[in-house]
Amino acid sequence: MRVIIIGCGRVGAQLAELLDKDGHTVTILDIDANSFRRLSSEFKGTALVGNGIDQRALVRAGIEQADVLVAVTQGDNRNVMAAQIAKHIYNVPRVICRIYDPLREELYQMLGLEAFSPTTIFARLIRDKIEGKEEKRSG
């Protein structure tokens, strides 16, 4: 599959490597070229400097042929905007974005985006671990 990742932070870089190893065509976009240092030398995909909410950069990254777009920049609003550009302007079949704010995550899921809040996911994960342990003790 052809995947475009917006944002080469820790998550973006790791996702890029994972998909690349699984044989997908990966293009990763970031406004800061320095962020590409997170990619290993074995990364066979393309790293482009550009702004994920700038349509010209997205076209250069191949959004017109993309199967999936993942928006994982540090800014919730930028992620949401990039995701919607991909969905509504370029009709990318699958669009996934990270939204740290749980309230906005809920809203955007309602609006039809695959939105995930690491805040919610992680808080729940820890709660489960805590409650899991407590059950073991009392049982």
Place this chain on the structure above:
Amino acid sequence: MGYHLASALLEEGHEVLIIEKNASYCDIINEELGSICYHGDGCEAATLTEVGTNRADMLVAVTGDDEDNLVACQIAKAKFKVPRVIARIRNPQNKLLFEKLGIDVPLSATELILEAIEKEVPTHPLTHLLTIGEKGLEIVEVRIPLSAKSIGKSVQELALPEESKLALIIPKDGKPSVPNAETVLQAYDQIIALTPPEHEGELRAILTGT
């Protein structure tokens, strides 16, 4: 921009609330316009809930970032059912996206400035080759564009301004020639003409106007 907008709206008698992230701007606004500024992030659903967005008739997003304006408007519309949402955009390319999502977008400042510039700069300028004579006649060069109204017309039909003369026509394929009243203009013809400076604009319009 938000400040001046609010000021104008207040004068018209509307109930206005400004949401501003920067605490010092907030203080300034409250001092100068009265307690109408709330310190918070207008993109957070929690903030919008607190200020009673569900009562609003309109939300106007005029931050400096298109993505923030987008999100504020979407939350206002989807979550609080605000009837009308307006956003300012910096990048004119984003207009289509905003409109698809039901957000009204006035002409961006970028587009307005571009329009103003294009009005001043003729799209098919005459190239000045030489100024001659005591009267300051200009010898100019211009290429007839594909969409020009002058194409297919004879020199006589063009009704050139007085004292403007077409001295030479160099067609795209063919030899240069001295035109006469019956010579017909074609696309991409290169014209060398003589014109008094005060008729230059008119000449340009006649030859290259679309």
